[in-house]
Every structure is written in C-alpha cells, then in structure tokens.
Amino acid sequence: MCTERMATNGTLPSKQKAAQFQPKDQTVHINEVPIPSIKPDELLVKVRSASLCHSDLMLFEPNDQGLNLGTGDPFTMGHEGCGAIVEVGSEAQGFKKGDNVGWLPIVDCCFECEACQVHNLYCETGQAKVQGMTVDGYFQQYCAVKWRNAAVMPDGMDLDTAAPLFCAGCTSFNAVEATKAELNRDPKETYVAVIGCGGLGHLGIQYLKAHGFKVVGIDLSPEALEEAKAQGADHVFNPKTDTNYVEEVRKLTGKGCHAAINYTNSVPAYSNAPDIIRYNGVLMVTGIPQKSIPFSAMDLSMLRLRVRGANNRRTDQLRDCLAFSHKHGIKPHVTQYKLDDFQQMLDTMHAGQHKGRMGVLFD
Ligand SMILES: [Zn+2]
Ligand SMILES: [Zn+2]
Numbered sequence: 001m002c003t004e005r006m007a008t009n010g011t012l013p014s015k016q017k018a019a020q021f022q023p024k025d026q027t028v029h030i031n032e033v034p035i036p037s038i039k040p041d042e043l044l045v046k047v048r049s050a051s052l053c054h055s056d057l058m059l060f061e062p063n064d065q066g067l068n069l070g071t072g073d074p075f076t077m078g079h080e081g082c083g084a085i086v087e088v089g090s091e092a093q094g095f096k097k098g099d100n101v102g103w104l105p106i107v108d109c110c111f112e113c114e115a116c117q118v119h120n121l122y123c124e125t126g127q128a129k130v131q132g133m134t135v136d137g138y139f140q141q142y143c144a145v146k147w148r149n150a151a152v153m154p155d156g157m158d159l160d161t162a163a164p165l166f167c168a169g170c171t172s173f174n175a176v177e178a179t180k181a182e183l184n185r186d187p188k189e190t191y192v193a194v195i196g197c198g199g200l201g202h203l204g205i206q207y208l209k210a211h212g213f214k215v216v217g218i219d220l221s222p223e224a225l226e227e228a229k230a231q232g233a234d235h236v237f238n239p240k241t242d243t244n245y246v247e248e249v250r251k252l253t254g255k256g257c258h259a260a261i262n263y264t265n266s267v268p269a270y271s272n273a274p275d276i277i278r279y280n281g282v283l284m285v286t287g288i289p290q291k292s293i294p295f296s297a298m299d300l301s302m303l304r305l306r307v308r309g310a311n312n313r314r315t316d317q318l319r320d321c322l323a324f325s326h327k328h329g330i331k332p333h334v335t336q337y338k339l340d341d342f343q344q345m346l347d348t349m350h351a352g353q354h355k356g357r358m359g360v361l362f363d
Contacts, residue, residue, distance in 0.1 A: 012086065018076040018140035019342040019360075026060050026070070028077065030340060036136065036144040043095055043147050044087035045103075048159040050138040051080045051334060051359030052345055053167050054199055054265065054287075059133065060350075061290060069133045079105035079131055080167040080359075081138030082159055092147035100159055102166040102322070103150040104315060105131040111148045119313055138163075139339065141362045151319045154326040164199065164332035164357040165325055167312055172204035172263065173321040175286045175310035179259045180211060182282050182308055187212040191257040193249070193276055194218065196264035196287060197228035197236070199357045202333060204261055205231040210328040216249060216257060216276075227333065227355045239272070249276045256281060261310075265289045274305055285309040336361040 018033045038044045056077060059070040082102035088095055095101065107130075109116055109123035116123050121130070131137040131145075153162065183190060192208050194201045197219040208215050209232040217228030217236040225236040235252060237245040250256050256278035262269055263286050270293040273283050280303045285293070299305045312318070324330070333356030337345045345358045 012142065016141045017339055018136075019078070019339060020074045021059055021070060021077050022074045023070050023072060028343060028346060029074070030342065031074070033076065033136075033140060035142045038087055038089050038144045040089045040091040041146055041148070042089045042144045043085050043092055043101070043150060045081075045083045045101060045143055045145055046086050047081045047083040047138055047141055047143055047362055049082060049161070049163040049334070049336075049359050049361050050078045051163040051168075051332070051357045052078070052349055053080055053164075054349070055079070055167070056132065056346075057349065058290075069130070071134065075132075075134065076136040076138070076140045076143075077132050078137035078139035079133060080163045080165075081143065082153065082162045082166060083362075084159075086142070089147065095147055095150065095152070100153040100157070101145075101150045102153055102162060102318070103145045104166065104170070104312060104318060105133075105137065106149065107131055107135065107146055111146075117314075119311060139342065139360055149315060151315055151322055154322055157322070157326050158331070160336075160361055161331055161334045163359050164203070164334060165321065166318065168200045168357065169203050169325060169330075169332060170312040170318050170321045171286060171310065172200045172261075173207050173324065174313060174317055175200075175261050175263070175284050176204055176207040176211070177317075177320075178308055178310045179261055179282055179284050180213075182284075182306065183258055185258070188214075190214065190259075191216060191253040193257040193260035193273075194228070194233065195260055195262040195269050195273060196266075197221075197224040197231075197233070198263070198354070199332075200263035200286065201261075202227045202231050202356050203330065204263060205233050206328070206330040207324070210324070210330060216253070218245070218276075221352055223353065223355045231333075246275045253278070255279070258282070259284060261286055263287050267291055267293055274299065277305060279304060280306065282306045282308060286311070332357050334359045 106120035217233035
C-alpha cells in the first residue's frame with residue numbers, strides 16, 4: 001500500500017530518486033528509493049541543494065587514514081546539503097516545520113562524550129558514521145538529519161547556493177579562524193597562503209579577505225587560480241608554470257608567508273609548503289591525503305614550523321560560520337546540475353576541470 005504523509009508544503013510522495021554509490025563495483029546509479037521515516041531525534045528535510053565535495057572521491061580510492069568508507073549496501077551519496085524542514089521528530093529542540101536548515105553529516109554518535117567534543121567521528125561508542133559515505137546522504141530530495149547536527153540558516157541566506165557551506169565552508173572558515181587565533185597579529189600586516197583554491201580554497205580566500213589578510217593563492221589549475229583572483233586573492237602562483245614561485249613568494253612577503261592553509265589532499269603540497277612559510281610560521285592542515293604526511297621532527301621541535309589542524313567539527317562552529325558568511329556576503333560559487341546528470345558532475349571533478357563547487361539543485 002502506498003502511504004502518503006502530510007508536510008507543510010503538501011503531501012509527500014512515497015518514492016524519490018537518489019544518486020547511490022554501489023560499493024561492490026564502485027559505481028553510481030540513479031535509483032528509486034523510499035522517502036525516509038524519521039526517528040525521534042531527526043528532522044525530515046526537503047533538500048533544495050546538495051553539493052559534491054572532493055572528499056566524496058575518497059569512495060572511489062583506497063585510503064590508509066583508518067576511514068571506513070563505501071562499504072556494505074548501496075547508499076545515497078552526498079554530505080553537503082540544505083533545505084526546508086518538513087517533519088520534526090518528537091525529541092528535536094529548537095526547530096519547526098518550514099525552517100531553512102543546513103547540517104553536519106556525522107550520525108550514530110552520542111554528541112555527549114569527551115571524544116564527541118573533539119569531533120563526533122571519534123565518538124566513544126565506536127558507532128559514528130558519515131552520511132553520504134557509509135549511510136544515506138543528501139543527493140536525494142528528502143533526507144533525515146539529526147537535529148543536533150542542524151543549524152537554522154540566517155534570514156535571507158540563499159538556499160540555492162548555500163549547500164557547500166555545510167562542509168567546505170565550515171571547514172575553510174574553521175581553518176581561517178584557527179590560523180587567525182594562532183597568529184594573533186594584525187591581519188593587514190600578515191600574509192597567508194591558500195594552497196588549493198578549489199571548493200574549499202575559494203571560500204577560504206573570502207574568509208581571509210573578510211578579516212583583512214593579504215592572500216597568496218597557490219594551485220596547479222589555471223581555472224582555480226582564476227577563481228582565486230575573482231574571490232580577492234592578492235597574488236596567485238602556479239607551481240607548474242611559475243617555476244620560481246618559492247623565490248617570488250619570499251620576495252613578495254619579505255621572509256615567507258606567516259601561515260599557509262593547505263586545502264589540498266596532496267602529499268607534495270604538504271612537503272613543499274614549508275618553503276614558502278617564514279620561521280615559526282603556521283601550517284594549517286586541512287586537506288586529507290590518502291597517505292600520511294611526513295614532517296621533520298627537527299622543524300617542529302625547533303619551531304621552524306607550527307603545525308595545526310582544522311575540520312568542520314561542531315554545530316556551534318557551524319552557526320558562527322553561517323553568521324559570519326551572511327554578514328560578509330560570502331557565497332560559494334556553485335555550478336548546478338540535475339540529479340540525472342550526476343555522473344557527468346562526478347567525471348568533471350575526477351578530471352579537476354571544475355571551478356568552485358558543483359551541486360544538484362532540486363525542484
Ligand atoms: Zn566534504
Ligand atoms: Zn560520543
């Protein structure tokens with residue numbers, strides 16, 4: 001029997017289309033799936049936009065970072081989305097039908113233990129999972145999200161382009177805030193290099209410029225550097241074609257950048273970063289390569305380099321990111337696709353031919 005459930009904006013359909021990852025052969029299919037039934041601690045959201053993150057490509061690659069991704073039964077991809085609430089679970093606090101929300105993707109964690117205060121993925125229950133990486137994510141029109149992961153969006157924030165804020169935006173914002181706190185100096189007198197000017201970096205540049213930092217964009221892709229300039233980078237370098245870029249950055253900045261935020265998943269980008277960072281400068285680790293990154297113990301012990309890390313972390317930081325983004329007019333640059341063209345979007349990201357973010361806009 002086909003049951004229909006009522007929502008604020010009419011009757012919910014019984015089925016929907018979803019872009020699903022099939023672990024057994026690492027392929028993606030557009031499947032027909034049921035509308036999820038929510039648990040008491042969940043919200044049912046009608047997704048307006050969902051975006052593709054570089055981390056989604058980890059499903060198609062091996063990793064030695066201890067991540068358990070892309071196993072088991074087929075599941076819906078996507079861990080960046082936003083939309084409007086259509087059902088509120090009985091335990092959810094602070095949300096009502098019709099609220100525009102975005103959210104973080106870690107589920108089946110307790111949100112309470114000491115490890116959860118660091119990152120929900122570390123939850124001491126050992127049950128934490130990432131939506132879109134092992135369980136259903138957001139490349140479907142209706143999805144269930146934990147109320148404790150969700151944040152109401154500021155009035156007037158554009159739902160069509162906001163999806164990347166809930167992973168890339170929050171991560172790049174936290175990296176910029178952590179860099180600012182670690183440096184603790186006048187941004188106007190401070191050079192920060194953004195290594196990787198794509199999905200994360202193009203937002204990182206906007207956050208840095210909103211604080212007044214001087215920004216040096218570095219990327220191997222001419223498209224990404226074009227985007228970096230469009231987002232306000234003061235100088236850009238392509239290590240592939242600007243073979244003297246280390247000397248040029250040093251000349252430009254005096255003795256090297258005060259900090260570099262690496263948004264890429266490239267081990268060589270990490271190995272080469274100290275070359276453009278001045279003594280006792282900060283290297284902010286954000287992008288996650290498949291392999292571990294080597295650092296010199298001498299560099300760390302003798303304060304040649306301060307290595308710190310940043311990630312999307314907790315919902316309170318997400319709220320700060322949303323408020324700051326809205327106040328400063330910071331917007332992800334999103335190229336929109338139809339759900340049926342998901343494979344094309346994936347292929348474009350695999351080929352590194354995109355600018356900013358790519359996403360699916362639902363009706
Ligand atoms: Zn992501
Ligand atoms: Zn926990």
